[in-house]
Amino acid sequence: xxxxxxxxxxxxxxxxxxxxxxxxxxxxxxxxxxxxxxxxxxxxxxxxxxxxxxxxxx
Amino acid sequence: xxxxxxxxxxxxxxxxxxxxxxxxxxxxxxxxxxxxxxxxxxxxxxxxxxxxxxxxxxxxxxxxxxxxxxxxxxxxxxxxx
Amino acid sequence: xxxxxxxxxxxxxxxxxxxxxxxxxxxxxxxxxxxxxxxxxxxxxxxxxxxxxxxxxxxxxxxxxxxxxxxxxxxxxxxxxxxxxxxxxxxxxxxxxxxxxxxxxxxxxxxxxxxxxxxxxxxxxxxxxxxxxxxxxxxxxxxxxxxxxxxxxxxxxxxxxxxxxxxxxxxxxxxxxxxxxxxxxxxxxxxxxxxxxxxxxxxxxxxxxxxxxxxxxxxxxxxxxxxxxxxxxxxxxxxxxxxxxxxxxxxxxxxxxxxxxxxxxxxxxxxxxxxxxxxxxxxxxxxxxxxxxxxxxxxxxxxxxxxxxxxxxxxxxxxxxxxxxxxxxxxxxxxxxxxxxxxxxxxxxxxxxxxxxxxxxxxxxxxxxxxxxxxxxxxxxxxxxxxxxxxxxxxxxxxxxxxxxxxxxxxxxxxxxxxxxxxxxxxxxxxxxxxxxxxxxxxxxxxxxxxxxxxxxxxxxxxxxxxxxxxxxxxxxxxxxxxxxxxxxxxxxxxxxxxxxxxxxxxxxxxxxxxxxxxxxxxxxxxxx
Numbered sequence: 001x002x003x004x005x006x007x008x009x010x011x012x013x014x015x016x017x018x019x020x021x022x023x024x025x026x027x028x029x030x031x032x033x034x035x036x037x038x039x040x041x042x043x044x045x046x047x048x049x050x051x052x053x054x055x056x057x058x
Numbered sequence: 059x060x061x062x063x064x065x066x067x068x069x070x071x072x073x074x075x076x077x078x079x080x081x082x083x084x085x086x087x088x089x090x091x092x093x094x095x096x097x098x099x100x101x102x103x104x105x106x107x108x109x110x111x112x113x114x115x116x117x118x119x120x121x122x123x124x125x126x127x128x129x130x131x132x133x134x135x136x137x138x139x
Numbered sequence: 140x141x142x143x144x145x146x147x148x149x150x151x152x153x154x155x156x157x158x159x160x161x162x163x164x165x166x167x168x169x170x171x172x173x174x175x176x177x178x179x180x181x182x183x184x185x186x187x188x189x190x191x192x193x194x195x196x197x198x199x200x201x202x203x204x205x206x207x208x209x210x211x212x213x214x215x216x217x218x219x220x221x222x223x224x225x226x227x228x229x230x231x232x233x234x235x236x237x238x239x240x241x242x243x244x245x246x247x248x249x250x251x252x253x254x255x256x257x258x259x260x261x262x263x264x265x266x267x268x269x270x271x272x273x274x275x276x277x278x279x280x281x282x283x284x285x286x287x288x289x290x291x292x293x294x295x296x297x298x299x300x301x302x303x304x305x306x307x308x309x310x311x312x313x314x315x316x317x318x319x320x321x322x323x324x325x326x327x328x329x330x331x332x333x334x335x336x337x338x339x340x341x342x343x344x345x346x347x348x349x350x351x352x353x354x355x356x357x358x359x360x361x362x363x364x365x366x367x368x369x370x371x372x373x374x375x376x377x378x379x380x381x382x383x384x385x386x387x388x389x390x391x392x393x394x395x396x397x398x399x400x401x402x403x404x405x406x407x408x409x410x411x412x413x414x415x416x417x418x419x420x421x422x423x424x425x426x427x428x429x430x431x432x433x434x435x436x437x438x439x440x441x442x443x444x445x446x447x448x449x450x451x452x453x454x455x456x457x458x459x460x461x462x463x464x465x466x467x468x469x470x471x472x473x474x475x476x477x478x479x480x481x482x483x484x485x486x487x488x489x490x491x492x493x494x495x496x497x498x499x500x501x502x503x504x505x506x507x508x509x510x511x512x513x514x515x516x517x518x519x520x521x522x523x524x525x526x527x528x529x530x531x532x533x534x535x536x537x538x539x540x541x542x543x544x545x546x547x548x549x550x551x552x553x554x555x556x557x558x559x560x561x562x563x564x565x566x567x568x569x570x571x572x573x574x575x576x577x578x579x580x581x582x583x584x585x586x587x588x589x590x591x592x593x594x595x596x597x598x599x600x601x602x603x604x605x606x607x608x609x610x611x612x613x614x615x616x617x618x619x620x621x622x623x624x625x626x627x628x629x630x631x632x633x634x635x636x637x638x639x640x641x642x643x644x645x646x647x648x649x650x651x652x653x654x655x656x657x658x659x660x661x662x663x664x665x666x667x668x
């Protein structure tokens with residue numbers, strides 16, 4: 001069997017309701033995830049601006 | 059460690075090897091079904107714990123997408139007897 | 140038979156990612172043999188600008204519109220390769236047909252379908268390459284007189300790229316049965332990953348090329364590529380960690396999408412496109428259909444970005460004042476390696492022609508630097524997504540789904556690692572090593588650098604451009620704009636539109652500016668390169 005034949009999810013047989021409906025309520029862990037991501041970005045940004053020789057601070 | 063191949067058929071997660079074969083719409087359900095089947099077949103004894111490795115069958119992903127990414131996930135679950 | 144990643148070496152002979160490495164390294168080694176005086180790649184075909192009626196003694200004879208690069212650059216077989224002319228197209232076809240068919244065979248594709256599709260795609264790509272090099276498209280207003288023209292569009296090699304994309308899009312959207320016939324060989328991501336390995340040769344060769352005119356210029360170029368490496372790494376980490384939570388929040392709070400869909404969209408729209416959508420889908424244990432749907436959207440939007448952004452960056456902001464800000468922003472904004480590298484290539488052509496016109500030829504930039512800046516950020520993010528997916532997997536398994544007994548495996552980072560970057564960095568660093576070993580432009584090392592050049596040019600120019608052309612064409616073939624109108628995608632189309640144009644692109648431009656503003660490409664006007 002070729003790899004193409006094995007696939008069961010190709011084509012347009014999408015079950016869109018499964019994918020876009022049924023949003024769960026926002027939970028504190030999501031707030032944490034978002035804020036931690038932004039905090040790490042801010043730290044890398046500051047360190048990068050200081051240490052990367054081509055940044056606008058140089 | 060017991061090894062299984064896992065895939066998704068659009069409705070259910072399916073995990074199987076030569077002796078085990080389970081299906082469920084959710085991974086939680088799949089793990090429960092696996093636990094039950096392993097107990098029934100004597101693969102895990104009461105009070106014991108067994109690690110099960112599940113490797114995703116990437117040929118489930120449509121071929122045109124596989125050129126972008128070749129791996130979905132592998133997982134290890136601990137099954138209690 | 141199931142296709143699983145069990146061991147660290149799984150997929151080495153069965154995955155496109157690895158096959159990009161094998162193809163890229165094979166032709167790299169063939170080119171590298173020029174250092175031993177053996178020229179095995181001089182047959183690489185390449186177009187020249189042409190016109191129907193060249194001036195007497197002028198440029199553009201149609202008979203030499205295609206030539207073997209070895210005819211110009213070979214040190215050992217110049218005469219032989221010089222005689223190939225248009226036949227070099229067939230030489231290139233035969234060699235690459237063997238190489239790609241071997242890959243297709245090992246990957247268990249339908250070989251007959253691949254061969255037929257590849258053959259059609261190859262020759263149609265060559266045809267668009269030829270047409271796109273008519274002087275009206277490819278010459279600029281400074282040199283068009285040499286071809287007997289009063290005006291030219293100044294698109295450089297970009298005209299061929301655009302034309303290949305247009306022809307591909309026409310096939311993909313209006314000739315569906317033919318697009319299906321080509322589908323087995325329409326593999327833009329495989330072609331661009333191979334081209335990126337060839338781009339590694341190019342980046343390593345840039346200092347050599349510059350050093351052949353002056354040692355100072357060579358060192359400047361080596362320094363510039365090093366700076367792009369570092370700035371690109373930091374900029375992409377910053378950008379991604381801003382993009383992802385932003386798109387996730389937009390998807391969750393404004394468009395009320397479920398967590399897993401929002402997570403997959405967050406990665407798909409943010410930077411990496413399809414590869415990130417699949418990696419994140421797996422990490423959060425989403426049903427594969429979520430990644431498939433997001434991927435279907437990504438490829439369409441990526442082509443829209445490819446069409447819009449090179450022109451925007453060239454003519455609106457940052458223009459030729461900050462070409463490497465533009466390149467870097469392109470890498471962070473345009474999804475999928477194929478569309479990004481293609482957009483970077485287009486930007487390279489537009490920018491270089493614009494600066495020539497603006498300065499009346501007093502400033503000229505070497506080809507490939509801007510493309511390299513666009514690819515650099517993309518390569519970094521391709522590597523970073525594996526780490527990010529690992530973090531998401533831990534958050535989802537241990538904190539959100541809270542599935543007792545499940546462990547997230549660190550080996551997942553390796554399985555998601557883009558293997559083609561090994562080829563990219565290996566070829567880059569090896570040629571950089573040749574540059575330093577030969578004395579960084581010192582007179583006693585010139586023979587070595589010249590020998591390297593004869594083997595590099597067919598690879599970094601001939602093969603790389605050919606694979607870029609194949610990417611443009613294939614991208615068009617697999618892009619179906621009707622996907623955007625499908626009701627099933629509904630909300631996701633709007634999340635994508637708003638996130639991309641109001642959030643991702645502006646942030647990408649800002650972060651690129653913070654780390655690349657003021658970086659200058661060495662001026663090569665007046666030097667023979």
